[in-house]
Amino acid sequence: MTGPAKTLRSDTEEPTVVDTTAATATGSGVVLDGVQVVYPTSDGSIEAVRHASGTVSDGRFVSLIGPSGCGKSTLLDVVGGLLATAKGSVSINGETVRGPRRDTAMVFQEDSTLHWRTVLSNVAFGLEIAGVSKKEREARARDVINLVGLAGFEDRHPRELSGGMKQRVAIARALLLDPRILLMDEPFGALDQQTRMFIGRELLRVWDETRKSVLFVTHDIQEAVYLSDEVWVMSARPSTIKSVITVDLDRPRVAGTMADPRFHELTTEVWELLRVESEKALQYRGELP
């Protein structure tokens, strides 16, 4: 452990530093190279992630799954430039991540809608911060609002929306930034099974049109397999990316995909890997003998 995790500052004036040496060393896409993250705590420090390595190639949909508290959100924050590593690094298309970047956008695990703003102005918020004119950002926001199925709710406030609709607002806000890389932290975590399958299908439809790279955190095995090209299984804390499972199911995924015997095989495989880790995590916390 080399030191506490530092919070990175966003810096609008200075563009993210381009590390040309790293560009030759690493390939395209998002490359995690031996990432370690340590949080300072009141009584010392906690090693949230020990050693995470992996590559999200351009246009791939990758799910990150693991026992709760294993460092999934932490890892996503590192890729999003919100958190510094203690060791190792993340690079995007060869540039080392040193802070939030224009070509990544995040959807957070918790509700991140601005409760005093309407849906329209929430969705347009990212462009507002980027300095896009009101007329232009609202016109573009309306398109994305249609895309995520929120048409007709433009003038509502978050308190008038269900949890699923609020998550769509956050997804629309991220999509409107037109990032090359979308980082989503359990975006459907608070939803019931039917709704999450439904919104998941819609997310795939949008992804099909835009082919962004996606790093998608979930704790739902079926969701991970259904959506992804690859499933990364994390170990219990202090965590590593333990296995990468390539999902060789045909696209587009349809309702019938879940009846495919291969789907069953893949979910069973992920479940087996995860079961071992979840037991370790529970033992560690003293909830199992």
Next chain:
Amino acid sequence: MTVTTSATEPPRAAGIHEEPQGPERAKRRRLQAARMAVPIGFLALWLTVSPLTELVSAPFATIAELADGFLSGWIYEGLVATASAVLMGFLLGTAAAFPIGYLLGRSTGLRRIFDPLIAGTFAVPRIILYPVLLAVFGVGLEAETGMVAISAFFPILMATTASVKQVSESLLKLGRSLRASRLQTAAKIVIPDAAPGIMVGIRIGFSISFIAAIIAEFFAAKDGLGLMISEAYASLELARMYAIVLLILVIASVGNLVLWWLERRLRHG
């Protein structure tokens, strides 16, 4: 209907909804009636009590005296003096408390340093500083304004610090990930999210401004409604005394109502 109703929050036509109809409207009528009942009850109590004792002047005599104050003009000097001390002091106090409160709310390090200091001085009765102000500025508007500013400062500072500190972590994270500048973070995330709490502090600060001005005037002043009350009391002009008390009551209530309305506007966007 997504509109909810409670005693403190009357229904509001939200978003695309039409004006409330049927039961909603009846509910709103009942609420308004309940609100009217309080001042009417107060007037009734006053009417009943005043004939029983010589210490309370009758409502009509009081209102007539107040009207006379405006018509023949004896009230203006005091009114203007108190109003300027309250307004200027309140604005000064707010102007100092808001930025300091914001910085304290945003910085754990600063809070660690200043929290004990603020908690300690908060317990000190502010009025003991008045003699100091009198010694510095002499009797007059400056000392009184200073007293008001100091009194308004603390509740606004504390409310601002507390509400800024509690701004949702995920909203701050959102701001950072969107590369918001410090100014954008303040104007578009922190202040709007903290606004309801800050407004509560501002309302309390306003009430305390009034109290501070009147108490300062009881103590030492050249002009002011507080001074006029103590003079009327000393010369047993009860109608005049109650007339001024009534005027202060009305001004303070109206001022606070305006702030309350502002607060609700902020809360509901």
